Amino acid sequence: MARGEVILTVLAPRFTADIQSQIEALRSQFGLEEIAFQQLSNASSSGDMDCIEQRLVGDEIDVDAVRKAALVLSDTLNADIVVQERLRGPxxxxxxxxxxxxxxxxxxxxxxxxxxxxxxxxxxxxxxxxxxxxxxxxxxxxxxxxxxxxxxxxxxxxxxxxxxxxxxxxxxxxxxxxxxxxxxxxxxxxxxxxxxxxxxxxxxxxxxxxxxxxxxxxxxxxxxxxxxxxxxxxxxxxxxxxxxxxxxxxxxxxxxxxxxxxxxxxxxxxxxxxxxxxxxxxxxxxxxxxxxxxxxxxxxxxxxxxx
Missing domain, CATH: 3.40.50.1000 (HAD superfamily/HAD-like)
Structure with missing residues (x-):
């Protein structure tokens, strides 16, 4: 079974515990495993927003379905949850x-x-x-x-x-x-x-x-x-x-x-x-x-x- 990889980015005024738990539930729903994590922006120091980026892997990822679920979460959590299918190069x-x-x-x-x-x-x-x-x-x-x-x-x-x-x-x-x-x-x-x-x-x-x-x-x-x-x-x-x-x-x-x-x-x-x-x-x-x-x-x- 082919392994897929996506990038999930979250932008929010604050990266709250609720957002974190909902993201974990999203990963679980689609069988996605986190292999890398970085915080791209910290609102307390950057003055704009918190932003975290996760690299996720899974078997036969239905990217469209993940995106739709992320969009629903975005509307309920006061956050932008963005899925990118193809890994960026340098x-x-x-x-x-x-x-x-x-x-x-x-x-x-x-x-x-x-x-x-x-x-x-x-x-x-x-x-x-x-x-x-x-x-x-x-x-x-x-x-x-x-x-x-x-x-x-x-x-x-x-x-x-x-x-x-x-x-x-x-x-x-x-x-x-x-x-x-x-x-x-x-x-x-x-x-x-x-x-x-x-x-x-x-x-x-x-x-x-x-x-x-x-x-x-x-x-x-x-x-x-x-x-x-x-x-x-x-x-x-x-x-x-x-x-x-x-x-x-x-x-x-x-x-x-x-x-x-x-x-x-x-x-x-x-x-x-x-x-x-x-x-x-x-x-x-x-x-x-x-x-x-x-x-x-x-x-x-x-x-x-x-x-």
Whole structure:
């Protein structure tokens, strides 16, 4: 009988006795034996979260079943319990691609534009349905864009200057740059705001949708091609190829249905504070930790990182 091996990572404000006992029960349920343990982060010294990593072995591991059970535990324990099927090799720099709206920033920019234009409720409802995967992204995107026709360009500048960064985004990008990773924004949002974020955080490259602006007004149209789910996955693969990287050396982080193909294509695909459908389909998911939690999923120790 073939022996399998997985990595189980737990991120929590505190690694409590209850979490420990539930993890032990999970291991027992699936016949998993711990062969290595390390504490990657200690909240009392790092200032963010406790993080422990276990290497587990077992016979004929049903990884999908373990992941589903871990996701249920995550919801009940106020912790992120993450299962990775393939053991990492030595940590080496690669490519990390991010969605922008509700991932690197806390807001959906198109909803904020709509609010300023007096059509906020209508557009926000369509955005929510699209992110849950209930609507075709391109069709819903064009519908939402049409409602922005006539919006003053000055509103874009005002919103860009106030983009609310997601918790942990600055620490994550700072460390990825220092460690030699290439970073990219692959967004179904707008280049206008992605460029602003690129300058703020030092992102290497951006790929998003180009608003058409004429005589200082948004026309309600965007230039082709629209960055949808397929385009995000294609871009991730193309950038990796250009940089001489394998897909195993890529990481993708996103929150919506529009990110699922990118998450599936990457060597590690992390659903971040995502919709339930996205969390269920992604191989990895974090909802309690900030974005810096991705660094611990990559195997880094707090001593490897700058604050």
């Amino acid at each position: 940590v080496s720099p690669g490519l990390v691609c991010f969605d922008m709206d509700s991932t690197l920033i806390k807001t959906e920019v198109i909803d904020e534009l709509a609010r300023r234009h007096g059509v906020g409720d209508v557009v926000a409802e369509v955005t929510e349905r699209a992110m849950r995967g209930e609507l075709d992204f391109k069709a819903s995107f064009r519908e939402r864009m049409s409602k922005l026709a006539g919006l003053d360009e000055a509103v874009l500048s005002d919103i860009a200057a106030q983009l609310p960064l997601m918790e942990g985004s600055e620490r994550l990008i700072t460390n990825l740059k220092r460690l030699g990773y290439r970073t990219a924004i692959l967004s179904g949002g707008f280049t206008y705001f992605a460029r602003h974020l690129q300058e703020m955080l030092g992102i290497d490259e951006i790929h998003a949708n180009e608003l058409v602006i004429e005589k200082g007004k948004v026309t309600g149209e965007v230039r082709e091609p629209i960055v949808d789910a397929e385009r995000k996955a294609e871009l991730l693969e193309a950038i990796a190829l250009r940089e001489g990287l394998t897909l195993e050396q890529t990481i993708a982080v996103g929150d919506g249905a529009n990110d699922l193909k990118m998450l599936a294509k990457a060597g590690m695909g992390v659903a971040f504070r995502a919709k339930p459908m996205v969390r269920a389909q992604a191989r990895q998911s974090i909802s309690i930790a900030g974005l810096e939690g991705v660094l611990y999923l990559m195997g880094y120790h707090q001593n490897d990182l700058t604050s």
